[in-house]
Amino acid sequence: MEEELRCTLCKHLFRNPVLLPCYHSVCLNCAIRSQKPAQQTQPQPEGSLNNLNEITADYSDVDKLSLVSETDSGVVCNSRPNSYVGTPNIQGILFPPLHSSALSLNCPVCQKVVYFDENGANNLQKNRTVQNIVDKYVEAKHLPVFCQLCEGDPKIAAVMCEQCEVFYCESCRDNCHPDRGPLVKHSLVNPQQGKANLRARIKERKPNCIEHTEETLSMYCMVCKVPVCVLCLQEGNHTNHDVQALGAMCKAQKTELSHNLQAVSEKAKGATEFIQKLKSMIEKVPDNCVQFEATISAQCDLLIEAIFARKQQLLEFARQERDHKIKTLRDQITSCTSKLQQTTGLLQFCIEALKETDPTAFLQVGNSLTNRVSNLDMTWHKEVITTPWLSHQFDLTLDHQSVLEAIQQMTFSQMKPPGPPEMIPEECVTENNSVTIAWQSQPTSFVEGYVLQLDDGNNGDFRDVYCGPETVCTVDGLHFNSVYRARAKAINSTGESRYSDPISLHTAEVAWFTLDPVSAHPDIVLTNENQTVTCDSYEHRVALGNVGFSRGIHYWEFFVDRLGNNTDPAFGIARFDVVKDLMLGKDNKGWSMYIDHQRSWFLHYDHHHNRTDGGIDEGCVVGVLLDLDQHHLSFFVNDERQGSVAFSGLHGVFFPAVSVNRNVQVTIHTALDPPAEEKPCVGT
Numbered sequence: 001m002e003e004e005l006r007c008t009l010c011k012h013l014f015r016n017p018v019l020l021p022c023y024h025s026v027c028l029n030c031a032i033r034s035q036k037p038a039q040q041t042q043p044q045p046e047g048s049l050n051n052l053n054e055i056t057a058d059y060s061d062v063d064k065l066s067l068v069s070e071t072d073s074g075v076v077c078n079s080r081p082n083s084y085v086g087t088p089n090i091q092g093i094l095f096p097p098l099h100s101s102a103l104s105l106n107c108p109v110c111q112k113v114v115y116f117d118e119n120g121a122n123n124l125q126k127n128r129t130v131q132n133i134v135d136k137y138v139e140a141k142h143l144p145v146f147c148q149l150c151e152g153d154p155k156i157a158a159v160m161c162e163q164c165e166v167f168y169c170e171s172c173r174d175n176c177h178p179d180r181g182p183l184v185k186h187s188l189v190n191p192q193q194g195k196a197n198l199r200a201r202i203k204e205r206k207p208n209c210i211e212h213t214e215e216t217l218s219m220y221c222m223v224c225k226v227p228v229c230v231l232c233l234q235e236g237n238h239t240n241h242d243v244q245a246l247g248a249m250c251k252a253q254k255t256e257l258s259h260n261l262q263a264v265s266e267k268a269k270g271a272t273e274f275i276q277k278l279k280s281m282i283e284k285v286p287d288n289c290v291q292f293e294a295t296i297s298a299q300c301d302l303l304i305e306a307i308f309a310r311k312q313q314l315l316e317f318a319r320q321e322r323d324h325k326i327k328t329l330r331d332q333i334t335s336c337t338s339k340l341q342q343t344t345g346l347l348q349f350c351i352e353a354l355k356e357t358d359p360t361a362f363l364q365v366g367n368s369l370t371n372r373v374s375n376l377d378m379t380w381h382k383e384v385i386t387t388p389w390l391s392h393q394f395d396l397t398l399d400h401q402s403v404l405e406a407i408q409q410m411t412f413s414q415m416k417p418p419g420p421p422e423m424i425p426e427e428c429v430t431e432n433n434s435v436t437i438a439w440q441s442q443p444t445s446f447v448e449g450y451v452l453q454l455d456d457g458n459n460g461d462f463r464d465v466y467c468g469p470e471t472v473c474t475v476d477g478l479h480f481n482s483v484y485r486a487r488a489k490a491i492n493s494t495g496e497s498r499y500s501d502p503i504s505l506h507t508a509e510v511a512w513f514t515l516d517p518v519s520a521h522p523d524i525v526l527t528n529e530n531q532t533v534t535c536d537s538y539e540h541r542v543a544l545g546n547v548g549f550s551r552g553i554h555y556w557e558f559f560v561d562r563l564g565n566n567t568d569p570a571f572g573i574a575r576f577d578v579v580k581d582l583m584l585g586k587d588n589k590g591w592s593m594y595i596d597h598q599r600s601w602f603l604h605y606d607h608h609h610n611r612t613d614g615g616i617d618e619g620c621v622v623g624v625l626l627d628l629d630q631h632h633l634s635f636f637v638n639d640e641r642q643g644s645v646a647f648s649g650l651h652g653v654f655f656p657a658v659s660v661n662r663n664v665q666v667t668i669h670t671a672l673d674p675p676a677e678e679k680p681c682v683g684t
Contacts, residue, residue, distance in 0.1 A: 001348035005134050008108045009034060014134050015146070018124035023368035024109040025130050031105055031121035038104040038115055128361035133352045135195060145191035147172050160194025162187045165201075167194065207360045211236060217360055220249040225367065227360045250359035253366035260373040261350055264343060267380045271340045274386050278333050281392040282326055289322040292394040318394070325390055332389045339384055343376065381426060391444035417495030418445035421488045423503040427472070428486075432512060432547060433479060435505045437486045438472040445497070447490040453499070457482030457507070479551045481509040511554055512671040513547035513656065520544065521580040524660075532561065532667040535660045540583040542590070544574060545656035545668075551628050555674040556656055558622045563597070564663025570594035570603065571622050573633060573650075574657035584659035591647045592659070593635040595622070600635075602646045612643035622666075625674050626654060639675045 007014050009030035016028040026034075103120040104113055116123055138145065146154040147169035157167035161177055163186045168177055177183055189197065207227070209215045215229035222242040232238045244252075293315060300311035350369050356362040395416050419442035427438035435454075441447045452466040457479045466473040478484060485502040514530035521541040525534045535541050545556075558571055570584040572592030578584070585592035585603030592603050597615040601608045616622060616637060623636035633647040658666060 001345040001352070002137075003342070003345050004349035005130070005137055013138065013143075014127075014130055015148070017127040017130045017134070018121065019127040019364050020105075020107050020112075020124065021114055022107050022110050022112045023365065024107050025127045026108060028121065028124070028126075031124065034108070035103045035105045035116070035120045038102060125364065127364055128358060129353055129356045129365050132199070132356060132358075132361065133349070135199060136352070139192070139195065145195060149176055157191045159188040160191055160198070162189060162194065162197060165198055167191055207358070218246055219243040220246050220363065227363060246359050246363075250362055250366070253363065253370065254354055257350060257354065257366065257370045257373060260370060260377055261347060263377045264373055264380070265347060267377070267384070268340060268343050268347065270386065271336055271343070271384055274384075275333055275336050275340070278329050278336070278388060281388060282329050282333075284392045285322060285325050285329070288392055288394055289318060292318055292396075295397070321394065321396075325392065328389050329392075336384060346372065346376065387422075387443055389443055393444070395444060418442065418447045418490035418492050418497045420497040420500045421447075421450060421471075421490050423486070423488070423500055425503060428503055428505060430505050430507050433507050434474060434476045435478060435484055435486070435507065436472065436474045437488075437503070437505070439488045439500065440471055441490055445490060446492050448492045450488050450490055451496075452486065452488045455485045457484045459483075459485070462487065477548065478507055480507050480511055480549070480554070481552055482507050508671075510671045510673075511547050511549070513545045513556075514670075515543045515658075515668060516546040519576070519580075528667060531669075532665065533658060533660055534665045535662055538662050539581065540570070540659040540661050542574065542578060542580040542582070542584050542657060542659045544576065544578070545670075548576065548653045548655045549626060549628060550653045553629055553674070554626045555672050556624055556668060556670045557672060558624075558658060558666040558668055560616055560618055560620045560622065560664075560666055562663075562665040563616065563618050563620075566596075567661060567663040568594045568596040569661075569664045569666060570659040571624055571635065572646075572657055573624070573626055573654040576653070576655055578657065582659075584657050590657060591633055591650070591654075592657070593622075593642065593646060594659075595637070595642075600637075600642055602643065604647060610643050610646070614642065623672075623675065624656065626650075626656075628654075636675055641675075 002013075005013050007017070007025070007027045007030055009026055012027075014025065014027055017025045018028045018031055019025055102118045103116040105116070105121055106113055114124075137143075144156040145160075145167055147157045148154070148167045149172040150169060155169035155171070158170045159173055160167045164177065166177075173188075177186070177188075207217045209217055209229035209232060212229050212231040215231050217227040217229055219228050219230070219233065220226070220243060221228045221232075221238045222244060224238060224241065227246055228236070228238050228243065233241070233243060296311070296314055296318060300308075300314070350373060353362065353365060353369055421439040421441050424438040424440055427436075429436050437452060439450070439452075449467065449469050450471065451464055452473050453462040454465045454475060455462050462485070465475050483504050483506050485504050487499040487502040489499045490497040515526050515533055517524075517526050517530055520526065520543040523535050523537040523539075523541045524543045525536060526532065526543070527534070530546075533543050558569075560569075563569075570592040571594075572584055572590065574584060574591070575589040578589035579587045583592075583594060583603070584590045585594065586606050588605040590604065593600050594603055595601075595616055597617060598613070599615055600612050602610045614637065621638055623639070625634040625636065627634070628650065631648060631650045632645045633650060634645050635642045656668070656670075658668070660666065
């Protein structure tokens, strides 16, 4: 983990590390040397800015909300991704447009900018977790302790003053800490003993609040992500903020980091095993090469003397192929080893950080380490490819049956069909009644295309759904609450592979959908993310849902937002090609219930039947139950069945539908369970 313990500026182990607002660390002296006047980073704005409202006037509403909500933390990130700023005069970290922004510092890692008052980098907090880990690392490695007062390259420290808590080399001790005057009573000890005493003394100290120096830090502000004292909560900047006990929050973050470390540790273990596999493949490559050479020699010896020169060329090609395979596998080992080394370093660093007993020290880096480990966990499969870049086998052979006249054209030919593709489970997803399947070819296979097959969602026969060169395919219009099996095979000019092992994908149990603006009549107006429907015409106009059903039990509701006099909206289902400038149910492609303030009718093919008393008003809820297991359609008003079963014998594909005119506004709610008295077992 030594890379984690080195300053990115001086490249040495951290000496008095300080924590930047972006959670990166640098040595205090490096920060002081790297800071520069703020005017060199960003020109001062014209005119005088007297308050925070003027400062934030040029930012968007989102940025202003961010400034207000994060101000108390002392660090605010504005909308510019390369700049970190603080609020005016909070712990010496400043918002850049203020004239009091005297100094600035670019983070050497992420290049974000921090602005300071005249005290500069001295305002930054010490990163005690990193310092403690560095101290333990230096002690474990028996590394020398360096003087803290030397200019340029420091010399090895000779003593430490217990009262000054400073390490001195021989010359700095004589110049800066003479054994006379008020310093005569100071105790000088060897650096190793001084380190131990200093660490014990720091461990005994209780961290105090920066703003209320006599108060001990006891709580953790969940809004500002900083430790606070009791006075901060009563009269400071953290009033009414959500807080947690300091120890409990530290324990929670350590637990979260430990869980994330466990996942990354497993991946590191897998990478180690994969490297061993690659090394074993390298050992097999020479043997396979020898066998391959022998095969070439045996075939070439059967031919007449005319092919001798060509034979030597082919042998040379085989040796080049051997070198290429060895080089490629070694390159992959180097790549994996580098990633594993970085990961192992981070793991060791995090483990050491977990040993930190000071909650405030750990909380300085807890969130940052957790995010790093989480990001490493999520991107692992992309950065560490756990399949060999190529095979140790030589998949080439000679066409020794060629006629003598074609000797000069004799060369290697690909005689093997490709290997079966491999499904990529983490990239195969389902959404509603659609599935997206992703796969990849074997590294050593030459592939010209793929065939993807899907079964019927009921463990039936497979059928082709895609043929082409792509390695990802989305299939729409499937059944809900069904398990589909998918498999793929690879094809080249020589032949085709066997099918991959099938992967199972489960479509959604119930359908979430909205109304479809593309298929709706032009007079229809959809708002609220296509869930609320109104109409610009006094005549009825039809809108359809964006999902069709052919199997299963589905229930959705319409909330009546507005209902004028002498109007009768219609709710129900329709074929996709229903007439959209008539009331739903007027033609043979729609099935509906139209309802007014007092009564309702069922309507299909312009045939009215089953008049039912009881209507709707604003605030009422109309439910539509489509049961394609029993092939019938029912309606509900405020969870009470409206009439009997409206329509039976329904077969095919149906889309949710509604027709409204200018006096009506309704909002659709989907993915619902049927009313309790009618609730059946959800099927497909």
